[in-house]
Amino acid sequence: MGGWIVLRYTLPARARPQRPLLRLRRRNGRIDRFVLPGVVLGCAFWLGYLPADCEGIEIAGGPGFTLERVGARTSKHVFAECLAKGPLRAAGALRALLRRDERRWRDSLRGACAVTPLSAYAGWRDARGTPPPPETPAPDIRIRLVLAAEGATAGAMADTLAALTAQSHANWTLQLSGAEAGFAPDPRIRATAWNPDATTLALCGDADLFGILHPGDRLAPHALALLAAAYREEKPELVYADDEIGDAYPVPRLKPDWSPDLARVTGFVGAPALVARDFLAGLPPRPVSAPDNFATGLDLDLSDATRVVHLPRILCRRAIRPEDTARRAALLEQLSAVSDLVRPVLHKNILDLHRPRPDPAPPVSVIIPSRNRPDLIARVTTDVLTRTDYPAIELVIVDNGSADPKVLRFYEGLRADPRVRIEPFPHPFNFAAMVNRGAEVARGKILVLLNNDVAVLRTDWLDAMVAEAVRPEVGAVGAKLLYRDGCLQHAGVVVGLGGEAGHILRRRPADTPGHLGRLRVSHEVSAVTAACLAVSSEKYRAVGGFDAATFAVDFNDVDFCLRLGAAGWKTVWTPHAVLSHLESVSRGRPTGAARQLFEREAAAFAERWRDTIRHDPFHHPALSLTTFGEDLE
Structure with missing residues (x-):
């Protein structure tokens, strides 16, 4: 079953804030990649699993990286620690082992043994010492x-x-x-x-x-x-x-x-x-x-x-x-009070927490890719057209060959509404291409990408998103999305989380404040999900829209946000636009060929955005990329 190692390493105090990158070379030519914790005190540790066919370990640590110690641990010892710290995680690890799901087995044990909650910070800090002096001091700086x-x-x-x-x-x-x-x-x-x-x-x-x-x-x-x-x-x-x-x-x-x-x-x-x-x-x-x-x-x-x-x-x-x-x-x-009042101003020099809708309101095109599922498309279109307090909406449904008679009859009724356009997409499923097709025919100055499995919870959601999207320095804008049970589904995307990119704090209570209280206010993030994303049509076209050739199904939204960032426009997440998202209910989990496509797109994403995976500027290098909370590693 292989074994476990613990690495202890240091970096110079003024090193670039990139996390070290570790590669395991395996016998069949496969390479497993892991992004290690950053060094924020005197040293850092990484607990990792070495599969039985591991033939080599490579570390890209950057200038000054020093590997101080390598320790070995048995799987039995790590499992015992997991059982003591989190019995439920230990049970999940066993289930994964029985299914021969090596990655889930490894991640379950690492999530319990290598990750420390913020509440246990004191012990975590004491094990890592204090930051060293700079390699090149500046004694003349007053x-x-x-x-x-x-x-x-x-x-x-x-x-x-x-x-x-x-x-x-x-x-x-x-x-x-x-x-x-x-x-x-x-x-x-x-x-x-x-x-x-x-x-x-x-x-x-x-x-x-x-x-x-x-x-x-x-x-x-x-x-x-x-x-x-x-x-x-x-x-x-x-x-x-x-x-x-x-x-x-x-x-x-x-x-x-x-x-x-x-x-x-x-x-x-x-x-x-x-x-x-x-x-x-x-x-x-x-x-x-x-x-x-x-x-x-x-x-x-x-x-x-x-x-x-x-x-x-x-x-x-x-x-x-x-x-x-x-x-x-x-x-x-x-x-x-922000959730109840329109625009409370805390101080003359502090940003208004809930930006007003522009006056006049710019026309918005809501683009919904869809196929069949009459229950989903009926609900989301009704929510956009009747439960959204915004005066200038165009609804563009990009239909990927729906054959359900209920959907076709529903479309016939929608065509009587001058605000609605149904754009056919008679090609194999390609989410990014469907979004691009909708953007091509849209007439709005603001494009809002919306999944068909989203439900409106607050009538002012579009006001909040457009208010951010019209800012000259802002590219993409994301919303606060909740699962059906009211837990957080999307509060921003962290690049590197879970390997490539993931939703921070998912499955937490909806009122979770987040570290530094940031989930209570609009703030910068590296990326947001296309399940509900606003962007000006001009900026969308300036970066070429979604990359449908490389990311047909997954990572297209994160890649899009990062390309906007590279062009000088930041991505903002706002808690003032609140919707419900059933997440992939219309597609399901990928298996077989779909899973192979996911892995190819994940590899392409990692290759294109490796530097950002090693350092998401809005996710501290001490915070874990293994769990989806705000834990230390």
Whole structure:
């Protein structure tokens, strides 16, 4: 049955955020590929299964990759650990083994033994150590920090200052407000009163980078050195890293790469973060009323930054402050009100959470590929035409040779509606080609791709999608899709999840907030499903639509979104468009020749988008690609 190995490896602190790629060469010429966890602390681990016919192991780790240890484990030992951690997973693994389903057997055991829930972060962190210093430090980069001591305990201040004075990067100064001059233990620390008329540029002074600390924040020993080195190498307007909150039960904040939409509404950047003086110089000279306002983004809209570097390294431990708890509760209360109110505005500098429908509303063409299934096509067309509050809809049904008399009679009735067009597609099933055919004949400025097994749950769903799709910087827009039982089916696609691409947090409760609360707001993702996807017709045609030759059935939507991204248009998922999706009920699971086609398309997708599979910018490299939750690996 083969055996298991555990790899321990490291990468330089400033390495590209690509996960290592491992290949197993097998006797029959087959190659199995695995994307390993990224290194976000001192080291990373990977648990993998070696089949009995494995002849070689190859690892593409990138410059500086160091394999520190290889350990062997028996299948019996791994199964025993799986049984202890998750009896249901162990039962599923046994069923897969009896069916000779090697991949499911392996993934079931890995999902239990190699994956750690966020709630068990402390032990996961302790096993991986702390991030190393940068290979090329930048001691000449000047950093100015601000720390407000008002209301802080002596212990919290001492912790923050001790961590600061222990930094390996020595070229920093700190403005300490609200503390007595004698409290400053280092000549680089200057105690002053807070000046409410000071601008961020004035606070920065002649330093290259500017940031803020809160009492209780404890920077990792090389935090400033790593941030300064990143600035020296790439000259960004903003550089930030990850952090953790709490002491007894710490919780990591694993941030995506730069996501301006998410930054506007959640202020996810937090600490540690440093802003370039050049960026501050370009902002309107408004005074910062309080130091807290800078950290929360209330007096500095960081979302305007375009050159941003994210270090996926945990470089700060932050204390839980009462005001944080109160602020978070207030934000969540406002967010929950979004579902009932039309357009609540949280702050003059924060993005409106529910964008209004454009006025006048651009014409929309809803394209539905379909074949037979009268129950499905009748429901979805009725929902689009009578349960959607949008004034300018064209419905294009691309029919792939329906022969069911009920469907044909239904079509006859639909033809009396001037909003409906039924476009025949008398060719072998090719989902991508059917979508392209619908786009060719559509007259709308916005195209909405909709599966025939989707049901409308909120009448304003199209308003929410069009409001995002008309933005100049946005390409594709995806919706919040639920299974029949109300659980999440689609909250965005993570490239690399499950091997090629997968839906994050599927089967979770519909009100799941997601890590950093991102499922409560519209935000950037790498891709969305074509089960409900909006895009302007101009941008659709600019990238050539779906690739029907390479991805006839699967991965065509993800490939389309990634090609939009390569052309400069981002993909956005919105929670304000809510629909139900039965997912593939009209096609079923692929078997036989269909399964072979799926595997060919999966291989083509992996070949074309290997770099993105190794690093989805909106899925942190510490998060698992084995499970579909937000777990550590």
